[in-house]
Every structure is written in C-alpha cells, then in structure tokens.
Amino acid sequence: MAKKQTKKNVVLMQGNEAIARGALAAGVNFFAGYPITPSTEVAEILSVELPKIGGTFIQMEDEIASIAAIIGGSLAGAKSMTATSGPGFSLMQEGIGFAKITETPCVVVNVMRGGPSTGLPTKPSQADIMQARWGNHGDAPAIVLYPNSVLESYELSIRAVNLAEKYRTCVILLSDEVLGHMRETVEIPEIDNNKIIERIKPTIPPEWYKHYPETAKYRSPMASFGDGYRYHVTGLTHDAKGFPTNRADEAEIQNARLKKKITYHLDDLIQVEDYEMDDARIAVFAAGITSRAAKEAVRSARRKSRKVGMLRPLTIWPFPDEVIRERFKNVKAVVVPELNEGQMLGELKRVLGNKIKYYPIQKTSGELITPDEISAAIKEVRK
Amino acid sequence: MKIPQKRIHKFLRHGKKFPHVWCPGCSNGIVLGAIIRAVDELGYEKDDMAMVSGIGCSSRMPVYVDFNTLHTLHGRAIPFATGIKMVKPRMNVCVVTGDGDSSAIGGNHLIHAARRNIDLTVIVINNNIYGMTGGQYSPTTPTGAIATTTRYGNLDPVFDICKLAEGAGATFVARTTAYHAVEAQSIIKQAFEHKGFSIVEVVSACPVIYGRLNKQGSPSDMMRDMKKRGIPVAAYNKLPEEEKADKYPRGILVNIKKPEYTQRYAELIQSLQPEKGDE
Numbered sequence: 001m002a003k004k005q006t007k008k009n010v011v012l013m014q015g016n017e018a019i020a021r022g023a024l025a026a027g028v029n030f031f032a033g034y035p036i037t038p039s040t041e042v043a044e045i046l047s048v049e050l051p052k053i054g055g056t057f058i059q060m061e062d063e064i065a066s067i068a069a070i071i072g073g074s075l076a077g078a079k080s081m082t083a084t085s086g087p088g089f090s091l092m093q094e095g096i097g098f099a100k101i102t103e104t105p106c107v108v109v110n111v112m113r114g115g116p117s118t119g120l121p122t123k124p125s126q127a128d129i130m131q132a133r134w135g136n137h138g139d140a141p142a143i144v145l146y147p148n149s150v151l152e153s154y155e156l157s158i159r160a161v162n163l164a165e166k167y168r169t170c171v172i173l174l175s176d177e178v179l180g181h182m183r184e185t186v187e188i189p190e191i192d193n194n195k196i197i198e199r200i201k202p203t204i205p206p207e208w209y210k211h212y213p214e215t216a217k218y219r220s221p222m223a224s225f226g227d228g229y230r231y232h233v234t235g236l237t238h239d240a241k242g243f244p245t246n247r248a249d250e251a252e253i254q255n256a257r258l259k260k261k262i263t264y265h266l267d268d269l270i271q272v273e274d275y276e277m278d279d280a281r282i283a284v285f286a287a288g289i290t291s292r293a294a295k296e297a298v299r300s301a302r303r304k305s306r307k308v309g310m311l312r313p314l315t316i317w318p319f320p321d322e323v324i325r326e327r328f329k330n331v332k333a334v335v336v337p338e339l340n341e342g343q344m345l346g347e348l349k350r351v352l353g354n355k356i357k358y359y360p361i362q363k364t365s366g367e368l369i370t371p372d373e374i375s376a377a378i379k380e381v382r383k
Numbered sequence: 384m385k386i387p388q389k390r391i392h393k394f395l396r397h398g399k400k401f402p403h404v405w406c407p408g409c410s411n412g413i414v415l416g417a418i419i420r421a422v423d424e425l426g427y428e429k430d431d432m433a434m435v436s437g438i439g440c441s442s443r444m445p446v447y448v449d450f451n452t453l454h455t456l457h458g459r460a461i462p463f464a465t466g467i468k469m470v471k472p473r474m475n476v477c478v479v480t481g482d483g484d485s486s487a488i489g490g491n492h493l494i495h496a497a498r499r500n501i502d503l504t505v506i507v508i509n510n511n512i513y514g515m516t517g518g519q520y521s522p523t524t525p526t527g528a529i530a531t532t533t534r535y536g537n538l539d540p541v542f543d544i545c546k547l548a549e550g551a552g553a554t555f556v557a558r559t560t561a562y563h564a565v566e567a568q569s570i571i572k573q574a575f576e577h578k579g580f581s582i583v584e585v586v587s588a589c590p591v592i593y594g595r596l597n598k599q600g601s602p603s604d605m606m607r608d609m610k611k612r613g614i615p616v617a618a619y620n621k622l623p624e625e626e627k628a629d630k631y632p633r634g635i636l637v638n639i640k641k642p643e644y645t646q647r648y649a650e651l652i653q654s655l656q657p658e659k660g661d662e
Contacts, residue, residue, distance in 0.1 A: 030470050032462075051652045056469045061495040065462035068455065068492075072435070072466025075453060076474070080466070094456055225451035226471050228430050232396075232446055234454035243400060243446060244454075 009188045015153045016041035016083075016180040019109055019173065020049070022157025023081050025191045027198075028107070029055035030078035032069035034062050034088060037121045038177040039111040042083035063088035067095030070106045074099075075233060077224030079161055083109035086119060089128060089135070097136030098235045099170035100258060103212060103222075105199065107160045109173045111180040112339075114366045123366025124177035126288055127340035132172045133317045139255070141262040143167065143269060144317040146174040148291045150184040156314065162197040163269070167261055168222055174316065176339070178289045178368060202229060211242040212254060218261035262318055270323060271314040276302060277327050280309030282381050284335045285324075285348055287313050290369050294337055297374035308378055316344075321351045328352060333381045337361040337369045357381070394419045394429065396449050404443050406514075408594075408602030410561030410587030411441050414508050417564055417585075418477070419448065421572035433476045435464040437484040440515045440589075441508035444479045458489030461496045464503050472502070472645040475575060482509040483521040486542045490522075497551035497580050501644035504574045505582040507544055510589035518592040529596045548582045549637050555581035556637035561588060562609035563633065570635065579643045586613060586631070 013021070020042045023031070031050060033043040047057040056078070060066040063084055070080035084092060089110045099106050112128045114120025128135075132144040143163050147156040156173060164171040202209050202221040206229045213220050223229030236244040237251045245251060262269065273291075276298055277283065286294035291312040301308040311327055313320050328334070333356055336345045345360050359377045363369055405411045422432060432450035436442035438457035445452035451474075455463045460478045468476045485493050485507045496503060512530055513519040520530035522542040530537060549556050555577040559567040567585055574581035588594060588605035599605050612630045614622065619632035 030466070032466060032469075051648070052655045054652055056648060058465070058469055060462060060465075061491050064459060065465075065492055065495070068459040068462035069466035069469070071455075072453070072463035073470040074466075075451075076433075076467040076470035078470040095459070098456055224471075225433050225453075225467060226430060226474050230429060230449055230451050232452045232454070234446070235456060236454065243398075 009190070010185060011188060012183050013150050013186050014041060014181060014183045015150050015175060016111065017045055018150045018153035018186070019083070019157045019175065020045035021188070022154040023107070023161060024049055024053070025154070025196075026079065026158040026161035027196055028079045028081045028161055029053070030070060030073035030080045031056075031082065032058045032060050032066045032073065032080070033082045033084065034060055034066050036063070036085045036088045038113055038180050039083045039085045039109060041180070042109055063091040064095065067092040067099070067108065071095060071099050071102070071104050074104050074106050075225050077226070079105070079165065081107040081109065081161070083111065085111050085113045085121070086115045086125075086128060087117070089131065093135040096170050097138060097140065100136065100140040100142075101138075101235055101237070102233050103168040104170070104233070105164040105168050107164050107171050107173055109175065112174060112176040114364065120366040122177065124179070124289055124368060125339050125364065125366070126176060126290065127343065127364065128174065129316060129340060129343040132174060140258045142172060142317045143169060143262065143315070144172045144174060145314060146288045146316050147314065148179065148288050148312065150182065151186040152314070153179065154186065154188065158196070162195075165199045166197045167219065167265065169261070174288065176289050201227075206230065210240045212238065212240050212257065214240065214253070218257055218264050266318060266322070269315055269318055270320045272320050272323050273310070273312040273314060274327060275310040275312070277309035277311055279307050281307045281330060281332050282335070282378060283328060283331045284308070284310045284337065284374060284378070285312075285344065286310065286337050287316060287344065290337050290339060293369050293371045294374050296371035297378060300371065300375055301378050306378070306382070319347050319351070324348065324351050328356065331356055333357040333359060335359045335361065335374060335377045335381065337374055337377070339363055339369065390423050391416055391419050394422065394448055396447055400446055403447060405440060406591040408588065408590035408605070409440070410510065410585070411444060411508060413561045413564050414441070414506065414567065414585050414587065415444055415447065417568040417571050418479075418506065420568045421575060424572055425575055427475050427575070431474050433464070433467050433474050434479060435460045435467065435476065436479045437481075437489060438515070439481040439484045439513065440510070441479055441481040442484060458484055458487070459492065460484065461489060461492040461503065461505065465496060465501055468501055468503060468645055469648070472649065476503050477575070478503055478505040480505060480507050482507060482511060482523040482544065483513045486522045486544050486547065493548065494551035497548050497553040497582070499644045500552060500554055500579045500641050502579055503581070504571070505580070506571065507582065507584045508587050509544065509584050510587045510593060512589050512593040514589045514592050518596060530593075531596070544584050545582070545636050552580070553582050553637060554579035554639050554641050555635070557582070557635045558584045558586065558613075558631065558633045560586040560609035560613045560633060562606045563613065566633070573635065577638070578646075579641055
C-alpha cells in the first residue's frame with residue numbers, strides 16, 4: 001500500500017498498484033481475474049477498491065473465464081479490465097480475438113515473466129512482445145502499450161482504458177516482473193476528467209442501429225446490453241448489424257475495418273520517448289524495464305560527448321515504423337537490448353533493413369540487462 | 384395452434400436470419416419455442432433479456448431471438464453471462480448451451496457458476512453428440528453408442544449433467560425433454576423465476592446424426608423414446624433399481640433457496656458506502 005509523504009499526492013507506489021490506480025482513475029468499474037504471479041497485486045487492490053465505488057470485482061475460475069467475463073461486462077456497459085501473466089495470457093488469446101472481432105472494449109494487463117510455459121514466474125521477461133501482437137488466431141491488429149516506470153504504469157493504464165473505449169477493441173498493457181513489483185516515489189497527477197474517454201453512445205433510434213457501421217474514421221457508437229438496442233454479437237464473421245455472414249463482400253468489409261481503425265489512427269496511437277536522438281549516430285532501441293538501463297548507458301555516453309541517443313516505444317503495437325525511419329536517418333548502428341531472443345530486433349530489421357548495423361543484447365535468464373552491458377555494446381559499436 | 388405462433392413471432396428476428404441452420408427433426412426449435420413462451424408468460428421486457436450461448440448447434444439459437452444476444456466461444460457462455468449479470472444484475476440472463484459445450488469444454492465454468500449461485504438460467508440441450516462438427520462423442524454419449532469418433536462403440540462412462548450441477552451447488556436443477564414441450568415451458572419459466580443458479584437439461588434428439596448412427600429411427604421414434612424413458616421424478620424414485628437402468632427422472636430435481644451472488648455483492652457494496660453525514 002502507498003505510504004503518504006509530506007507533499008500532496010506524492011506517494012511511494014508499486015508498479016502493479018499504479019496500474020490498478022490508473023484503472024480506477026480511468027473509470028474501470030469491472031475487473032475479473034485469476035491469480036497469477038507477478039500480476040496479483042492488480043487484482044488484490046481492485047478487489048478492495050472497486051466495491052467501495054460501486055464497481056464489481058470477481059475472481060473467476062481461470063483466465064479463460066476472466067477474459068470472457070470482462071467482455072460480457074463490457075457489453076453490459078462497464079469499463080472492464082483483467083490482469084495476468086504469461087501462462088494466463090496464453091489462455092486468454094481466444095477471448096482476446098473475440099474482443100477484437102466483436103469490437104468490445106476491454107484491457108488485458110500482462111505483467112511479463114520468464115517463459116515458455118511456467119518458466120520463471122518471479123523473474124522479468126519481455127518475451128510476450130510478439131504474443132501480444134500475434135497471439136490470437138486470425139489477422140487482427142492490436143494496440144499494445146508498455147511503460148517503463150511506476151508513474152508511467154499509472155498513466156498508460158489510463159491510456160489503455162481510454163484507447164479501448166475509443167477504438168472499441170482489446171488493448172493490451174504490458175509490464176514486467178520488475179516494473180510491476182518495484183516501488184518509486186511518484187506524484188500522482190490530478191485526475192482530469194476531460195482526459196477520460198467515454199464510449200460513444202448511439203443517438204439514433206434502435207431500429208437504425210448498426211453495431212458495426214461503416215464510418216469515415218472507423219470509430220463507431222456502441223450501445224450496451226439493456227440500453228434498448230437489442231443487437232447480436234458473435235465471434236463469427238458478421239455483417240454491419242452483427243449477424244453471421246459467409247458472404248465474401250461482407251467479410252471483407254468487416255476484416256478491413258478491424259485493420260483500418262488502427263492504421264487510420266497511427267498518429268493518435270503511437271507514442272515514443274525520444275532521448276538525445278537529434279544528433280545521435282548510435283541509437284539504443286529499448287522498451288519497458290530495459291529502457292531504464294539503456295537511458296543510463298546513453299547518459300553516461302553523453303557525458304563522454306558520444307553522439308548516442310535512445311528511442312523507446314511506449315506503444316509497442318502498432319510498431320512505430322515511420323518514427324523509426326525518421327529518427328534513424330543519421331544513425332549508423334543500433335543497440336537493441338531486450339529480455340527475449342530478438343522480438344523487437346526483428347521488427348527493427350523489417351523497418352530499417354540493412355542500412356544500419358545491429359548490436360543485439362538478449363537475455364532470457366531472468367536477469368536484467370545492466371547499463372554497463374549496454375555501455376559495453378556502445379563501445380563495441382564505436383570500434 | 385394459432386395463438387402460440389403469434390407469441391413466437393413477437394420474439395423472433397426477421398430478415399436474413401432464416402431459414403435457420405437446424406436439421407429436420409432437431410429438437411432445438413421446440414426448446415426455443417418453450418423459452419420464448421416462458422419469457423412471454425413472465426412478461427419480461429425484451430430489452431432486459433440477454434441470451435448467451437457458446438458454440439454448437441444449440442448455441443446458434445440467440446441469433447433468432449430479438450433479445451440482447453451474445454454468441455460466444457466454445458464452452459465459455461457461462462463466464463460471458465457472468466460478466467453481464469455482475470454488471471447489470473437487473474437483466475434476465477439466460478445461457479443456451481449443449482452437452483459438449485456445457486459439460487466438456489465448459490465443465491469448469493458450469494460447476495463454478497453453480498457454486499457461486501449466480502442468478503443465471505442455463506438451458507442445456509442434450510442431444511448426446513457434437514452435432515455441428517459431424518457427430519463426435521460427447522460426455523453424455525451413452526456408453527457403447529456409436530459416434531464418428533467411437534466407431535467401435537463408446538468406451539466412456541457418461542456425465543449426468545443434473546447430478547453434476549447439483550453436486551456443484553446449483554439451487555434449481557430440472558430435467559425435461561423435447562417431447563414434453565409443455566412441461567419444458569413450465570419448468571423453464573420456473574427456472575427463470577428462481578433467484579439463483581438454475582439449470583434445465585432438455586433431453587433432445589439429433590435424428591440426422593446421432594439417430595442415424597445409432598439406428599434410432601425417425602424423429603418421431605426418437606420422441607417416443609423420450610416419452611418412454613423420461614419418468615416423472617416421483618414415479619422414477621419408486622421404480623425398482625433394475626427398471627431405472629434405461630430410464631431417467633424428469634421434473635424439478637432440486638429447488639432450494641440460498642443467497643444469490645449478485646445480491647450478496649450488492650450488499651457488500653452497500654456496506655462499504657460511508658454513512659450519510661459521516662464525513
């Protein structure tokens with residue numbers, strides 16, 4: 001629990017608690033989950049806080065039930081969230097696909113731990129970068145965010161809920177074991193209600209209502225169950241009204257919609273931290289907990305007047321292709337530290353091709369990558 | 384027969400949903416009719432009705448009715464329905480599921496929803512087979528029966544879904560058959576009225592797949608079989624053991640009162656609110 005300090009709103013807070021607090025600030029009023037290390041604090045805190053504000057917490061029988069329950073809750077009108085880690089995230093994939101095709105807003109928090117399988121439950125990992133994007137069967141883009149501090153866990157938790165409601169999809173908020181469990185002093189910003197996004201409700205009569213209408217910006221109003229708009233929701237490919245269809249033209253429209261509502265809004269979705277990249281000849285590309293070490297290494301290189309910068313995606317998916325192309329124009333080499341076997345490295349190579357040199361640092365032992373290791377790689381590049 | 388037809392049409396969706404996907408002789412339509420008539424008799428608003436299903440033949444039902452309808456993932460209708468009920472307890476939430484959907488892939492969810500005693504009405508249409516995928520054996524396929532994955536006869540013992548639900552803590556458990564359509568309607572109505580987890584197993588017929596594989600005759604032969612084997616529970620209990628073997632009890636098997644889950648959660652919320660003037 002957060003300890004009050006002298007300054008107003010300044011608290012010592014854990015990463016997982018920040019996610020829970022962010023969810024509450026964003027208006028989450030339904031949480032269904034299943035215990036799994038290292039994510040349990042999110043559920044524990046929300047089980048205490050939600051009933052106080054008239055919200056609902058339920059511990060389900062497994063992760064499959066948890067994702068199902070939050071989708072049901074969302075259809076009934078709630079802002080919904082669940083939190084899990086590797087094995088539970090795998091179990092949730094079918095439900096995540098269902099949330100995507102039915103365009104039902106919800107947030108899945110995945111506090112990453114070592115894998116595969118039960119793996120290293122109490123150690124950090126970044127090996128679900130690809131699962132977060134490609135985990136469900138079938139093509140459907142994902143919105144995936146990944147903070148690197150306790151304060152940012154709070155902020156991106158709010159943002160995840162906002163984006164889920166705005167784009168009617170399942171948003172995945174990544175964290176990792178260290179980020180989730182570490183404590184930092186944070187000044188919690190005042191909640192600005194103008195920055196909390198509410199679902200657009202239909203203003204047309206029920207008989208005109210289409211659950212998946214064609215709209216210019218691929219964003220559409222959504223009625224809740226019980227609102228008087230009786231509609232059908234199915235995981236089958238459906239027409240604009242939500243009824244199953246086998247017609248190629250209708251299937252094409254709906255599948256394109258899932259894609260376009262992401263690609264049309266890249267400017268809104270993509271967030272990166274650009275640290276000392278303006279004149280950088282060497283870049284470090286890192287996300288989440290690893291970027292903390294990366295920044296330290298960049299800082300230390302800058303002290304020696306080396307032209308080194310860091311680019312950090314806060315939005316992992318959609319991948320920030322254009323930003324990378326733009327910011328890497330004068331970069332000769334990139335150091336890519338990550339707690340996996342090159343999941344982001346592959347994406348960078350896809351974007352930048354062989355124009356630059358790559359220096360991967362990969363660890364899957366459950367240990368973090370240190371600033372020294374990154375500094376050593378930077379030194380290696382300069383040779 | 385004119386009047387019930389009109390009642391049904393008030394609740395069916397029009398347009399391209401029909402013709403429906405069910406085979407000739409299938410019991411699903413009878414169960415749909417029973418549900419609709421029960422809802423009509425109770426005077427529930429369509430807006431307050433949610434029908435949730437999983438995957439399978441019976442799970443195609445929601446698309447045809449003018450409720451808030453949700454056709455979900457295989458086995459997962461109950462947790463989806465749980466989410467709706469927790470968020471909007473005032474809604475009448477009904478789950479339509481099959482034997483495989485509810486007791487194989489979804490067995491875990493069935494027992495835990497029963498344990499919580501959450502106010503859902505689960506209607507299990509038990510046709511003893513996976514019909515939609517072409518006739519593979521389910522947990523209720525009789526031992527020895529033929530399915531497309533038990534060509535040599537089914538080795539598995541069967542689940543008694545009613546006993547399973549009772550053991551898990553369901554507070555309303557009933558069995559009826561598609562033959563006893565009027566009874567089915569009355570039981571489904573009582574299940575809706577029951578405050579807590581209710582489950583109704585409707586023994587049904589799949590003449591096109593199960594019936595054909597097991598030489599059960601025509602759809603009407605299969606209906607006659609339900610009439611012969613489904614015995615009112617009081618009479619069934621009096622039968623000597625050897626006569627019970629090929630019969631099953633029907634009617635309301637469990638009907639008890641226990642605190643309902645969403646009600647208890649509402650009380651919890653209430654208890655956590657600061658007293659008025661208690662600043």
